[in-house]
Every structure is written in structure tokens, then in C-alpha cells.
Amino acid sequence: MDERNQKPLVDEVIQKEWKMFDKVNSLGGRASCQDNFPVFYVMRYSQFSVWDKDVLESYYADLLKAGSQGMNIIEQKYAYMMRETSPDYYEKYLREFLPGITEEKKCLAEQIMEIVMGFYSEAEKMYPGIAARGRGGSRRESISGETSVDVYQRGELLTYSSATLKLYYAMVKRKKDTGQNMVLDIYARTAECCGYDGLEAAEKAARKRKEFYQ
Known part of the structure; x- marks a missing residue:
């Protein structure tokens, strides 16, 4: 993937997500991260910039469709996460307001996971x-208090359309089959965005600092 050629689309995706993220209503009130676009941008850019173009285009279409229907799929992501973090609350207050999850989507999400x-x-x-x-x-909760990777990732995957999930699965399977590690690619892109000269420098700094993004 040519990062430079895809940056305009990546930026469009991030801007649409940010508008939705800004409108998320959490139980504890507005989160501080909702007022920190620079960190949001680095986190999302690091992810989307290593995606295949067809996956990115499909997800962009998901965002456009959601917006046209008045749906906030970022808010839905956090609601789906609560299936695991707060199942009683999810069943009582959230489930009926969320799009149903088909067996196809469940299966694809778990294969990706x-x-x-x-x-x-x-x-x-x-x-x-x-x-x-x-x-x-x-x-498990990380030392930063964030929700675990698997809960967050699964919640996000369930907001994607079946078309996007199929493309996403094809992407990660190909990477696995060819010995690529997409998480390492994301780490490397994040380190670059944060001004580190490679992953070794970022690792050294991460062991010294409380937060990787300081």
C-alpha cells in the first residue's frame, strides 16, 4: 500500500470518525480523550494507514451509510464492548437499540480475532x-485502565458491514500467510508519528515513561 496516495482517504475516514466520537455519550460523562484530536488522529492513522485500500474504501462506505441513516457507529462500538464489560447493563439498556448481529458477522469477527x-x-x-x-x-484491564484489546477489537469489528469484514479477513489472513504482523506495522507507524526513530527507540522510551504518547 502506498501510504502517501491513501493519506487523503485515511484523513477523510478519521474526520468522519472524529465527528461521531465527539458525540458519544458515555455513562461517566464526556471523556477527556473526546477533546484530544491529536492523540485520536495518531491512534486511528496508525491503524488505517496499514490497511489495504479495498478495506479502507469499504469501511469509508460504512461510515457514509451510517451517517446518512443518522447512526453513530463509534457509539455502537462502545455499546458492543459492553456486551462483555457490563453484560447486564447491555441487555437491559442497549441491546434493543443496536443493529442485530448476524451469524455471518459473528463468524467473520471471530476468525479475524x-x-x-x-x-x-x-x-x-x-x-x-x-x-x-x-x-x-x-x-483484562491494562495498566493504563483501558479496556482489553480483544474486547475493544471485537466491539469495533461488529460495527463493520459484512462486506468490510470479508475484506478485512482476507487482508489479515494474507498477512499471516506471508509472515507479516499487522500489529507490528501499527506499532511502527505509531512510533513514527510520535517522533521515534524506529520501534527499538519507542520501546526504550515506553519502558521509561508512564505513557507511550507523552
Whole structure:
């Protein structure tokens, strides 16, 4: 993927997500991260800039469709996350207001999760300092208090259309089959955006600082 050629589309995706993120109503009131666009941009750019073009275009179409229907899929992502973090609240207050999850989407999401969590496990072993400053790996709270990677990732995947999920699965499967680790690619792009000269420098800094993004 040519990052330079895709940057305009990546930026469009991020802007549409930011508008939705800004309108998310959380139980504890407005979160501080909702007023920090620079960090939001780095986090999302680091992810989207390593995606295949067809996946990015499909997700952009998802955002456009959601917007035209008055839906906030970023808010839906956090609601889906609460299926695991607060199941009683989810069942009582959220489930009936969310789009139904088809068996096809569930299956695709879990196939993707199996590969992505494998990427994450490998990346965590190679760069534990960077990994420790982000979300915890599997169904646990990280030291930063963020929801675990698997809960967050699954919640996000469930907001994608079936078309996007199929393309996403094809992307991560190809990367796995060719020995690529998408999580390491995201780490590398994040390190670059934060001004570090490669992952080794970012790892060294992460072990010294409380937050990777300081």
C-alpha cells in the first residue's frame, strides 16, 4: 500500500470518525480523550494507514451509510464492548437499540480475532514496553485502565458491514500467510508519528515513561 496516495482517504475516514466520537455519550460523562484530536488522529492513522485500500474504501462506505441513516457507529462500538464489560447493563439498556448481529458477522469477527490476537501476542513478546502502555491483551484491564484489546477489537469489528469484514479477513489472513504482523506495522507507524526513530527507540522510551504518547 502506498501510504502517501491513501493519506487523503485515511484523513477523510478519521474526520468522519472524529465527528461521531465527539458525540458519544458515555455513562461517566464526556471523556477527556473526546477533546484530544491529536492523540485520536495518531491512534486511528496508525491503524488505517496499514490497511489495504479495498478495506479502507469499504469501511469509508460504512461510515457514509451510517451517517446518512443518522447512526453513530463509534457509539455502537462502545455499546458492543459492553456486551462483555457490563453484560447486564447491555441487555437491559442497549441491546434493543443496536443493529442485530448476524451469524455471518459473528463468524467473520471471530476468525479475524483469532488472527489479530496472534499478531498481538507476538508483538507483545517482542515489544513488551510498548504493549504495556496500551490496552491489555485479553479480557483484562491494562495498566493504563483501558479496556482489553480483544474486547475493544471485537466491539469495533461488529460495527463493520459484512462486506468490510470479508475484506478485512482476507487482508489479515494474507498477512499471516506471508509472515507479516499487522500489529507490528501499527506499532511502527505509531512510533513514527510520535517522533521515534524506529520501534527499538519507542520501546526504550515506553519502558521509561508512564505513557507511550507523552
